[in-house]
Amino acid sequence: FHMYLLVALSPLTGGLNFNTLKLGAVLESLAGIVAFYGFGHALIGDRSQRARNFGLLVALMGSVGLWHLIVTRVSLRIMLTPLVTTLLMWALIRLIRHNRRQDALWAGLIIGFGFYSYQSLRIVPLLAVIATGIGIVWCAQNRNDRMLYLKNFMIIAVVAFAMYLPVLRYWITDPQMYWSRVASTVVGTDFNCAEDSIECVSLENPAQIFAQNMAKTLLMFTFRGDGNWAYNAPTYAALDPIAGGFFVCGIGAWMVWSIKRRDAIGIFMVAALVIMLIPSAATLARSNEVP
Numbered sequence: 001f002h003m004y005l006l007v008a009l010s011p012l013t014g015g016l017n018f019n020t021l022k023l024g025a026v027l028e029s030l031a032g033i034v035a036f037y038g039f040g041h042a043l044i045g046d047r048s049q050r051a052r053n054f055g056l057l058v059a060l061m062g063s064v065g066l067w068h069l070i071v072t073r074v075s076l077r078i079m080l081t082p083l084v085t086t087l088l089m090w091a092l093i094r095l096i097r098h099n100r101r102q103d104a105l106w107a108g109l110i111i112g113f114g115f116y117s118y119q120s121l122r123i124v125p126l127l128a129v130i131a132t133g134i135g136i137v138w139c140a141q142n143r144n145d146r147m148l149y150l151k152n153f154m155i156i157a158v159v160a161f162a163m164y165l166p167v168l169r170y171w172i173t174d175p176q177m178y179w180s181r182v183a184s185t186v187v188g189t190d191f192n193c194a195e196d197s198i199e200c201v202s203l204e205n206p207a208q209i210f211a212q213n214m215a216k217t218l219l220m221f222t223f224r225g226d227g228n229w230a231y232n233a234p235t236y237a238a239l240d241p242i243a244g245g246f247f248v249c250g251i252g253a254w255m256v257w258s259i260k261r262r263d264a265i266g267i268f269m270v271a272a273l274v275i276m277l278i279p280s281a282a283t284l285a286r287s288n289e290v291p
Helices: 002-013 018-044 049-064 066-074 077-098 101-114 119-123 125-139 143-173 175-187 206-219 241-261 264-281 284-289
Strands: none
Touching: 002 018, 002 077, 018 049, 018 066, 018 077, 049 066, 066 077, 077 101, 077 119, 077 125, 077 264, 101 125, 101 143, 119 125, 119 264, 125 143, 125 264, 143 175, 175 284, 206 264, 206 284, 241 264
16 A cells, blocks of 8 residues: 555655655654544543543654654555554454444454555454454343354454455465565575575574563563664664653553453453564564564
């Protein structure tokens, strides 16, 4: 999608050039800020002034956050990840609370759109599975409610799969190209690697590497961030000290509150945070690139 957007914008900037990249980045970043607002509003779950204020607070923290600014300035398709993830979380939170068909339709469309943005978003269908399970276990009052959650999940699956069909055709036509990036970063080999290729890596203890990568990924928010100078001030944390402090305190308070009140949305938020860190932690063959 990112590439098509740039082509569509190119007549406004005199062709594909640096200005095209900047304009596309600005538009996608602004769309992300709107999504932050809707996500914050959905967390409160009503139409009160408190919900609107919280939505504005989330949008403010997201718009001035270092990580969001960095991925915007890089202007690669990775910047669609926060937009798609936030929109999907918005839809799934509403689905858990209200169990309505329109929220399932939106979730399916967003998941389908995610297939055309960035590879790490291939994991987001798992969020729909978790949301459905939480709805059935925590929110359903009777058998009819549980069946409705399952029907809505089927709607998500059908809509997302329908949008995935062109990508499926590409997978079938050229599986080597489709899986090449995943193969080289996760399992340490590509489909055409030679024995002396740097892409051929032996993973002696993948579980240990994954655990170490997950620990480094969890620490990227407040302690040690990406070391790649092209995308970040080397090793600078993803959140500045103020935002990082809010993040740590908020995660702790949210987990305690969710467990004590058995809040379905709180439990979903914690599960979603862990799930969305898996693509980074799963870079087993290139753990030096984590986070």
